[in-house]
Amino acid sequence: MKVVSVSPSPDLCSEAGWYGFDVCISEPMTESAVLALKSLGHLVYLASLKKPFFVLKSESLFIKGSVGSLSFRIGLPYNDSAQASSYARIAAGDCRTLLS
């Protein structure tokens, strides 16, 4: 799974207090990629939804999306697209060595 693009999210009001970035990925998000995020913070995974939803939260980061989607959202407490891109690659398993 590769990161295709990272762009500022237009959904400004909903993520009040956070800078949101929408990440497009090359393949649909998988459950294994979601579960691998646990090391980054507190993960809530609603597996039994029509499209299983996940949200990973820590003090300085959130990552949310759905299994099967070609995109997910990252939130940072500051406007840093480079940091967002780094987290995007981690979440997509683009550079999994950063987790180990």
Next chain:
Amino acid sequence: MIWLNNAATSFPKPQAVRDCVNACIDHLPCSDGRSSLLARDALEDARCIAASFFGVRKAERIHFLSGATEAANLIISGLGIGKQAVLATSLEHNCILRPLFSRLERSQIGIVHPDESGRIPSSAIPSFAGAKFFFLNHSSNVTGAVQDAKGLFAEAHRLGMACILDFSQTAGTFPVDLDDIEADVAFCACHKGLLGVPGCAVMYLRDSSLVKPSFFGGTGEHGDVLDMRNSGVFEVGTMNQAAVSALSCGISFIQELGTEKVFGSVSSKVMHIKMELSCLSRIRLASPLEGPCTNAVSFVIDGISPSDAAFILRDSYQIIVRSGLMCAPLAMKDLGLVEGAVRVSPSYLTSDSEIQSFIDAMKDISRSISRSIE
């Protein structure tokens, strides 16, 4: 996509409104005084239609502006508040709160809070007896609770306050009689319950000298008069004729069906949603179950944030709702909702199957949280 965010803006619009907007664009432009093309003035027709719909005996009390936020700002800047004290409710939208907090000293602004039913008790008004202006949101865009504007304004008038009503949420979804309520000034957006399009607001002035204009420009007459400060003219520049005509069509649509039918239908959908949500585990309603309400139904879900809930509804169920603070930070503070809430708001044109899809989605979400992996 299912649009359940009608408290923000209504969708879809009636076919008559869509046809009306297209007709405005397709036909030769005409407006009094600015062209040799003479035609019936859609602006005056809309003024009479709006006046009749809102219980206003004198149509000249109705003015059209480009939006409710513009109206709120124009009113606040034109009232001549100066150093005087004002009273606002904690249920006000940011279109009122931000101009007040940006223009006045904090010490000038008194805030009155609702009781447990989400309504402002008239007994709370005398505590702010020094205020000269009272700003009241007829219905909160968060809770949907409708205030007793007539009773509150009677109390405020008794104490010498001029009364300003924001009826953006009640216009088109709840009966509004501005002369009867005895508002001194009032305004509403035309693109929500009135089923019009963005770009138009109705401003009501019981007496045009109450608010001084702060926008000046061409009016299509008396072009040699340059100082317009005391003109009482608020409609300057080229009016958004399509939006004004859409307002006329939207009101006519409601009147042809009958206000009782339209308002009753919205009320019944809202009640159905509230009853279903109140039966689901982990869902807490922030809107009252009793008393008069408009179409805004807000709630929170234990276990996920409002923005996560809205994300799920859109991504998994193609349902659009509103989440967050909803431009009503003080209302959210009253409710203890730091992250805000989720708001679902049907319109008359929302189908029963769309509402059922929302309820089914909420049942899924409620069940899923109970089984979530953490």
